Amino acid sequence: MTQQDSVKFDANDFLKHAPLMPGVYMMRDINHDVIYVGKAKNLKNRLSSYFKTKQLPPKTQALVANIASIETTITTTEREALLLESNLIKEYRPRYNVRLIDDKSYPYIYVSDHPFPRFSFYRGARKRKGRMFGPFPSSGAVRETLNLMAKVFRIRECEDSFFSHRTRPCLQYQIQRCSGPCVDKISRKEYLETVDEAMLFLRGDSQKLVDLLIAKMTLYSQDLQFEKAGEIRDQIQYIREIQGSNMMEENRDSLDIHALYTSAEIVNVEVMMIRDGRVLGTRAYFPKVPKDTPNEEIMSAFIMQYYGEHRQPPRNIIINTELSKEEETWLLLALSQSVDYQVQLQYPQNIRGRKRQWLNLVESNARHSVEIKLASRAQVEDRLFSLNTILGFEKNIQRIECFDISHSFGERTVASNVVYTPEGFTKKFYRRFNIEGVTAGDDYEAMRQVLTRRFKGKDPAQDPQGFPDLLLIDGGKGQLQVAIEVLDALGLSALPLMSISEGEGKVRGKDIIWMRDKAPLPLDSSSPAFHLLTQIRDEAHRFAIEGHRTRRDKMRRRSVLEDIPGIGETRRTALLTHFGGLESLKNAAVSDIAKVPGISQKLAEVVYQGLRDIN
Known part of the structure; x- marks a missing residue:
């Protein structure tokens, strides 16, 4: 149900038809953007309060002044209304609603959707099939909990690829930190029962778990299965030790x-x-x-x-x-x-x-x-004001972008683009660029490529929020000249530009800040503006190095077998499993390689020659 008036919202007309049932309402502005989502047991009564009450809080007054339309959705229960409201807030992120910033980077314990579920550390978007427990306050808390899980429940933590290719128990089974489901040392039914018990532990229901285990131990004893009863007895004892070692005044709260x-x-x-x-x-x-x-x-x-x-x-x-x-x-x-x-x-x-x-x-x-956030904000404002004053800008600086190049002897070159705003380093705007098609180690051409990719086709007048007020380059006169040439070619000569290079001997605090006319900016090393520029340059350097190392290490971890024609993931896994690793495979004869299931004599020759060509 919708009521809209492009000139003025007619509240009286809308309320005549508003439903008297539970549901959710969405308020939109003249641009049809959702500005508020709310819920109500009685939609008509709740919505009437926005227009029938004269003494509204300032926030509500601002909201009502911007309403151009209202849409209502009827639900069968109040709970449905509450859940729908939450989902709509996450989807539309209305400016008049309280919005929890996504915490997808926090660590979780992930229970995989597998016939024999795996418990593992996980950080990232929560879109995988399976169960997530958390988020935990730190990665240390996750690893400590996983360590306890392995000792108490002997749940597997190995990768699925490792699990599916085992022919004999691994070390974790030998030291009693895994029940060995990969080699049928435990039935699937028993393993899943253990998984359920472990999830009780993760939810904090240890007392319920202990009661369950006691009943289970009793049954095993009655069936004269004393070995299994003893294992559960030890499990109960260990859980109680965990409870005891972590209790504060014998408090068992979750x-x-x-x-x-x-x-x-x-x-x-x-x-x-x-x-x-x-x-x-x-x-x-x-x-x-x-x-x-x-x-x-x-x-x-x-x-x-x-x-x-x-x-x-x-x-x-x-x-x-x-x-x-x-x-x-x-x-x-x-x-x-x-x-x-x-x-x-x-x-x-x-x-x-x-x-x-x-x-x-x-x-x-x-x-x-x-208090820490307030102190940080005050420091940011002080540094930006100092820089703004020195540069003589008419408008306050709202966005600084800095670029840096990183590589190892020309290998896997990566350029970084970091952004600094009045909120500090704004990581949602950070970008990395993989540099391709330039001579290895040519930082000038790498800088030319990244600046062209960043600014080509961009118009500052049409993109004021996403365009820098100041462009900072990590480098000396050479990098600065490249940046000048790129901006001039793109019609962006008016964009304020400077570069920062390390001083003689690379001594901290002796950095030189070059302006567009290639004259050094006379800045005292103790000034807030100098600290700001060097801090931004250091962040760009860190972000570039991190990206380069990730790209380089990813390439080095890549199996050389991936470059051999006819060797896909299944055959690659079969070869490595059969020989126990790449080194043994490299030393194998063609006849030995041909003995691997799925590898013909002809393909064995291709593998043999391919390994030698790569080396």
């Missing part, structure tokens, strides 16, 4: 603590994860929040977006911002129905002892994180 802290328009929600009394660490989140948004709305929206498909809520969640009864009911209904247990919200006035101490700690961390 909970999350969310502490909201705001200052100078910076909003931080600090989250602490505790599983079975083990504090896994804290993580600061800085969601995008419209001005004048109430704390209750921030906390509710954050929690709903924080828990989702790949992050299950624990049984208890402590928050330092009290929600209305209606909002709390909505939230708990949605969270509890996503798991097989009842989720509880707790407030500061209802907790004491260790929980209270944990909350105090999280609130302290939240405040400290905001």
Whole structure:
């Protein structure tokens, strides 16, 4: 259902037809962009509050002033409305909603979708089939947990390719850190039961797990299978040792603590994860929040977006911002129905002892994180102001781009492009360019290629937000001259340009900053502007080296067998498995190579000759 008026939104006409049912509403501006998504038990009553109430908060007044149309979607239940609202916020990212910045780079434990699931460390977009547990506050917490999993449950951690080609147990089985499913040392049914038990452990349900294992041990004892009963007894004992070694005042809680802290328009929600009394660490989140948004709305929206498909809520969640009864009911209904247990919200006035101490700690961390961000912002503004003053720019610098080239003796050349804004280093704009078709080690031509690729066909007037106010090149007069030639050829002579080169002896603080007229910029090495330029240059250098090393190492890890015609992944795996590695394959005779399943005499000769041609 939609109501739109390109001149002025007619609220009275719209409300006459608004449904009296639960659902979600989307507000759009005159450009048809979604500016707000909300939910309601009764859509008509909720939407009426925007237009029938005279005393609206400043944020709501700004929202209403920009409404050109409203669309409603009816849902059968309140939970459906809550979930739809969350999905629409993630999809459209409306400017008047609280938006949790994606944390896909945080580490998880990944349980693969495999007949014999693998537990492994994972970081990245969560699009794989299987289960994710996390995110964990640090990679160390993930690795520590995986280490415990291997000791307690003997779940495999090996790659699928390794698993599928084993003919005898590996070392992990010998030292009792894997149950050997690859060589049928355990049945699939038993292995999957163990996987379920391990997932109970990951969810923090250790006591439920222990009760399950005790019942299992009893059954084995009754069936006179004392060896298996003994294994489970040792497993129970180890789990209890883990509980005991990590307990604080014998606390076995599994909970999350969310502490909201705001200052100078910076909003931080600090989250602490505790599983079975083990504090896994804290993580600061800085969601995008419209001005004048109430704390209750921030906390509710954050929690709903924080828990989702790949992050299950624990049984208890402590928050330092009290929600209305209606909002709390909505939230708990949605969270509890996503798991097989009842989720509880707790407030500061209802907790004491260790929980209270944990909350105090999280609130302290939240405040400290905001203070660091404020200090960093002030420093950025000071440095940009200093540089702006020295260069005499009429407008404040909003974007600086820096380019650098990295290679090893001309091998796998990579160019970096880093961006600095009033928010500091803005990594979402970073880019790398693989340099091809230039003479190895020719930094000038590499710089020419990357600048041409970056700016060709770009018009500053049509792309003011994505165009630099200042272009910085890592290099001396030679690189600067190349940049001048490229910009002049592209009609961008007006773009402010400078380069920065290391001084004599490469001494820190002796760097020379060259202007477009190739005259050094007289900057004191202690000035904020000098620190800013060298910091940006160092970041571009780091980013270029990182990209080059990744590209070089990827090429070096590439099997030489990939360059031999007729050898695909299956035959390559068969050859390496048969000979136990590339070195043994290189030393093998043609007759030996032909004995590998799938390798004919003719193909064996091709492999034999191919390995020698490559060497």
